[in-house]
Each structure stands twice: as structure tokens, then as C-alpha cells.
Amino acid sequence: MTAFDSQGEFSAAEWQRYQRHIQLGDFSVAGQRALKQSKVLIVGVGGLGCPAAQYLAAAGVGHLTLVDGDRISLSNLQRQILFTEQDIGQLKSTVAAARLLELNSAITIHAVEQPLTENNAGQLIACHDLVIDCTDNFHTRYLLNDLCHDNKKPWIYSSVLGFSGQLAMFVPGGACFRCLFPEVSEVPDCNQAGVLGVVPGMLGVLQALEAIKYIARLPGVIANQLAQVNALDFRFKTFNLKTSPGCLLCQGDAGPDNFRKDYQPVCSRPDAVDRGLGPAEFIARINQPGIRLIDVRSQVEHQAFNIGGEVIPVDDLIAAGLPSALDSDAQYLLYCQSGLRSSKAVSYMQSQGVDGVWSLSGGIAALLESSDDLQ
Known part of the structure; x- marks a missing residue:
């Protein structure tokens, strides 16, 4: 309970809180009133x-x-x-x-x-x-x-x-x-x-x-x-x-x-093919026979932190085209930081006739957040 009761549109506490605003000539009470409303x-x-x-x-x-x-x-x-x-x-x-x-x-x-x-x-x-x-x-x-x-x-x-x-x-x-x-x-x-x-x-x-x-x-x-x-x-x-x-x-x-x-986003439209794998399923597939693990980030990002595999940045992969960069008969697991670049790479590879390709949903960020044991 304060020593006095405010009779205005601002309480005593509000008046004290916003006094630096109210003191501004171009702002004044009218500006503070507008903010409050x-x-x-x-x-x-x-x-x-x-x-x-x-x-x-x-x-x-x-x-x-x-x-x-x-x-x-x-x-x-x-x-x-x-x-x-x-x-x-x-x-x-x-x-x-x-x-x-x-x-x-x-x-x-x-x-x-x-x-x-x-x-x-x-x-x-x-x-x-x-x-x-x-x-x-x-x-x-x-x-x-x-x-x-x-x-x-x-x-x-x-x-x-x-x-x-x-x-x-x-x-x-x-x-x-x-x-x-x-x-x-x-x-x-x-x-x-x-x-x-x-x-x-x-x-x-x-x-x-x-x-x-x-x-x-x-x-x-x-x-x-x-x-x-x-x-x-x-x-x-x-x-x-x-x-x-x-x-x-x-x-x-x-x-x-x-x-x-x-x-x-393109990946959430009805006609999009879902080729994303959750962290657990992605990790489970890495060591299966015939799998190629590819980091579609840059070489610098890969050196800073990675979960293995070879490095083919997504733009390089698309520029190189198929089959010069990849074998259309192999099975591929792609990853990046957030899953966006790997999804883009998956879409491109599918358009070029590669069916066995999957992306790490949510990327390394999701993988790290899902596992306390991954270092």
C-alpha cells in the first residue's frame, strides 16, 4: 500500500517507471499512453x-x-x-x-x-x-x-x-x-x-x-x-x-x-517425398553394408565437428552432377547442421534417379540434443 492513491491513468509505480520517457518533449504522456494501450x-x-x-x-x-x-x-x-x-x-x-x-x-x-x-x-x-x-x-x-x-x-x-x-x-x-x-x-x-x-x-x-x-x-x-x-x-x-x-x-x-x-516449405508440401531419418535410426544405419555417409557442409565445418563420412558440400554435389560425383546404385546417408542442406541434396539426388538416399532430420543439432553420450 502506497502513501497515496494515484488518481491518473498511470499508477504511481508506472509513473516512476516511465518518467524518463515522459520527460521527452516529443514523447511525453501521450506517447506512453499509446504504448500502454x-x-x-x-x-x-x-x-x-x-x-x-x-x-x-x-x-x-x-x-x-x-x-x-x-x-x-x-x-x-x-x-x-x-x-x-x-x-x-x-x-x-x-x-x-x-x-x-x-x-x-x-x-x-x-x-x-x-x-x-x-x-x-x-x-x-x-x-x-x-x-x-x-x-x-x-x-x-x-x-x-x-x-x-x-x-x-x-x-x-x-x-x-x-x-x-x-x-x-x-x-x-x-x-x-x-x-x-x-x-x-x-x-x-x-x-x-x-x-x-x-x-x-x-x-x-x-x-x-x-x-x-x-x-x-x-x-x-x-x-x-x-x-x-x-x-x-x-x-x-x-x-x-x-x-x-x-x-x-x-x-x-x-x-x-x-x-x-x-x-x-517444399519439404512439407503434400507432394514432397519424406526421406528424413530421426537421429536414432540414422545412427543405426551408418554401419550397415553398402552405406556411404556424406557431410554436405563445408570442409571447415566438417573439421570443426563431424560424425564421420566424406565431405561433399551440397553446392559442389549439385554442380558436379551425377554420376560423376556419386554412384546411383549405392545407398547414401547425408547430414548437415540443421537438416536443410541435406534435404536439398536428397531432393536433387532423387531427381537424378538416386532412390537410396536419406537425410538426418534436424541435422547435427538434433543429433546432439538427442544423445548425452555423443562427444
Whole structure:
């Protein structure tokens, strides 16, 4: 019980908590009020989502919804700063929500313990004021883009790779993600190309910054602009985005129902052949007669850590073609870091008539997480 009762829209504790915001001339009470009344949807609680959610919770966004169906793994801790070693194996959205409530108990946080899909995306987007994309794949981004366009909701995109990243805010009436990326691109993710842990942290903070600026109606929001950041030489570049005359979504010639094929990775589509093996089955097959074990990562990755076999990077395998690189009559087990490159190699080999080929589902990451005895 305080020595006085607050009669305003902010409690005494809230007023004290946010006073540095309120003292800003361009921000003031109106900006803090707008944050308190806002509802923000964060899709993905990883390297981008952790810092974005942390700063938005600290800033006083009244309602945060965290969407993520993944569980915390050891490899996440290099960049996903809301989590600790004791959290490994737990759901990211649940742990993050609990941590953020410890930071600010005056706000509401809802954890959605499943990935964003066609089944839940429409309802989630419709009941929020702003959407922040903290995912790592194009398929979810197209789903977000199309449904945000359909619901006239702004959303903030960001992606990171290696030492660089980019972000943009797409607002109703302006250019959309399809104007920038008309077709699904096969861009390597962090599991394939790696990322310096602090880089997604930097981009996630910038997403939070743009969200706060937009909600509080501060100047300088990067609406309809693409910002690119290179962390090594600390260069920032911005490019104006314009609506593409060839964008079927912006021109009103198509909607979400017309783009459903873009919302699923190739490996999960109905016509895809499942050639993935779980860690236990994969290991059991390695020593069987006639098996060739192939690491489709780079030689450098193989030298750092491997589970045996020969090295044929996926791009080299495809460039060399068959049968010069491989024997179409042999049996093959392929692996990589996350299972993406090995799945790509399996698809290629199948298209070339190789039937006896399988991929390690989830890659080395899944293998390590499934076995405490593997060193």
C-alpha cells in the first residue's frame, strides 16, 4: 500500500517507471499512453525476438503476444539472451513470457506455444495493432505479409546473416514484402551460414525502436524503407521502397488464398517425398553394408565437428552432377547442421534417379540434443 492513491491513468509505480520517457518533449504522456494501450504480436522468440520483446516490455507496451513453438537448445544461447542453460528443453514462448513478466508485471503477456500457421495467423493478426516478424524463413514472412495486407496492419520485418542484417516496416497503403521479394528465395539461414550473436540482438533492438516510434507517433519511422546494417564496418544504408506494378497483392489481383503454396516449405508440401531419418535410426544405419555417409557442409565445418563420412558440400554435389560425383546404385546417408542442406541434396539426388538416399532430420543439432553420450 502506497502513501497515496494515484488518481491518473498511470499508477504511481508506472509513473516512476516511465518518467524518463515522459520527460521527452516529443514523447511525453501521450506517447506512453499509446504504448500502454497498444497490442503487439511478436512472431518468433529467437535472436531477434528476445531483444525486441525485452525492450518492448520494458517500454510499457500494454499487451505482448509471443508466438513460438520451438524449444530452447544449447545452440540458441549464443544469441537468445532471455534464456539460460537451465531453460534448455523448455518452450521458448513460455520461458520468455515468464522472464518478461519479471521485468514488468504491469503489462499483459500471452504465450502461444505453437508456430504461426494458416490456422492461427489470421485471428492473431486481426486482434493486434502491430506485428513484428522475428522469424528466420521466407514462408512465414509471406504469410505475415499477405494477412497483414488483408487486415490493414503494419508489420516490421528483419533478417540477419553472418555479420549483417536488414529491416523494413510495411504499412497499409505502401509497398509490401512481395514488392521487395516477388518470389520465394532460397537464402541460407543462420544454421547454414552462421551469425555473430550480437547482430540479431542489434536488429531486434532496432525493431523495438521502430515499433515504439510508430506507436508513439515519433518522427523518423522507416515506413516504406529498407535499412541495411553491416556490423563489421558499421555501415547503415537505407533504400526507399515503392509499390511494384507487378505485385498481384498490391494491385488487388490476388489475395492470401492465391498464395497458399508460399506458406509451406517444399519439404512439407503434400507432394514432397519424406526421406528424413530421426537421429536414432540414422545412427543405426551408418554401419550397415553398402552405406556411404556424406557431410554436405563445408570442409571447415566438417573439421570443426563431424560424425564421420566424406565431405561433399551440397553446392559442389549439385554442380558436379551425377554420376560423376556419386554412384546411383549405392545407398547414401547425408547430414548437415540443421537438416536443410541435406534435404536439398536428397531432393536433387532423387531427381537424378538416386532412390537410396536419406537425410538426418534436424541435422547435427538434433543429433546432439538427442544423445548425452555423443562427444
